[in-house]
Amino acid sequence: MASSEEDGTVEEKENNNKKRTKSALVTAWLTFYNIAMTAGWLVLAITMIRFYILKGTHKGLYRSIARTLKFFQTFALVEVGHCAVGIVRTSVIVTGVQVCSRIFMVWFVTNSIRQIQNEESVILFLVVWTMTELTRYSYYTFNLLHHLPFFIKWARYNFFIVLYPLGVVGELLTIYAALPFVRRSGMYSMRLPNKYNVSFDYYYFLIIVMLSYIPLFPQLYLHMLRQRRRVLHGEVIVEKDD
Numbered sequence: 001m002a003s004s005e006e007d008g009t010v011e012e013k014e015n016n017n018k019k020r021t022k023s024a025l026v027t028a029w030l031t032f033y034n035i036a037m038t039a040g041w042l043v044l045a046i047t048m049i050r051f052y053i054l055k056g057t058h059k060g061l062y063r064s065i066a067r068t069l070k071f072f073q074t075f076a077l078v079e080v081g082h083c084a085v086g087i088v089r090t091s092v093i094v095t096g097v098q099v100c101s102r103i104f105m106v107w108f109v110t111n112s113i114r115q116i117q118n119e120e121s122v123i124l125f126l127v128v129w130t131m132t133e134l135t136r137y138s139y140y141t142f143n144l145l146h147h148l149p150f151f152i153k154w155a156r157y158n159f160f161i162v163l164y165p166l167g168v169v170g171e172l173l174t175i176y177a178a179l180p181f182v183r184r185s186g187m188y189s190m191r192l193p194n195k196y197n198v199s200f201d202y203y204y205f206l207i208i209v210m211l212s213y214i215p216l217f218p219q220l221y222l223h224m225l226r227q228r229r230r231v232l233h234g235e236v237i238v239e240k241d242d
């Protein structure tokens with residue numbers, strides 16, 4: 001009896017040690033990830049400001065940041081993994097839609113269609129994304145380090161009220177500006193007849209993407225409003241599982 005109790009205690013201690021090591025590793029990884037992402041978006045912010053001060057125009061700005069933007073925005077896919085393995089308390093679906101729509105905007109719209117890269121709408125969503133991500137990643141970092149300045153917490157859960165709709169306007173206007181070029185060039189499209197017997201029209205696909213903002217964006221926005229009430233006003237929110 002005594003030996004089985006002892007065994008239980010040893011097992012419990014081992015389990016607790018494993019949990020502590022795992023949680024220390026997770027915290028270390030998340031801290032590293034969030035610092036790296038804050039640094040990345042800070043580099044983007046500084047490059048954009050420098051470009052504008054030196055050139056006095058937004059023309060060519062996208063080209064000057066394209067590589068860094070593609071790298072850091074694509075790297076954000078890791079966040080979907082964080083949710084999937086359960087190391088952050090966030091919905092895989094909400095994060096997946098948010099990250100994938102951004103990656104789509106970067107790679108399959110802005111980067112693929114040179115003619116739209118100097119549109120004002122591109123600058124609009126770039127500035128909005130940068131402000132959002134600087135706030136968001138510094139919030140996570142300071143939170144993990146248990147030294148969260150109130151201003152950062154306030155900014156994380158208030159800026160989005162204005163920035164989210166502005167970002168959506170920038171993205172939608174950019175896709176809209178892309179439509180004539182996509183139609184003329186027939187890019188990413190497959191017309192029949194072809195050896196796969198499949199037809200795909202990227203022009204109509206982009207229109208469907210634009211329309212999909214109507215049901216999806218309100219859900220993301222409402223999610224953030226709920227997070228705001230939970231964090232800033234201490235409300236207990238019961239969210240449905242994925």
Ligand SMILES: CCCCCCCCCCCCC[C@@H](O)CC(=O)SCCNC(=O)CCNC(=O)[C@H](O)C(C)(C)COP(=O)(O)OP(=O)(O)OC[C@H]1O[C@@H](n2cnc3c(N)ncnc32)[C@H](O)[C@@H]1OP(=O)(O)O
Nearest residue numbers: 088089090094095101104132140160163164167213216227
């Ligand atoms: C293939 C074709 C695709 C076509 C798709 C068409 C889509 C159409 C609709 C899409 C519209 C998107 C438009 C968008 O791109 C525009 C913009 O982004 S504009 C800029 C403004 N944007 C924002 O403000 C974004 C706000 N949204 C979000 O932040 C998110 O929805 C999300 C990134 C998912 C974060 O939400 P989350 O639920 O995670 O909220 P919290 O930040 O409160 O976090 C909850 C808890 O998890 C902890 N956490 C999360 N991540 C981390 C991390 N990296 N490190 C450490 N901890 C983390 C966080 O601390 C919270 O913990 P706790 O509950 O303990 O406080």
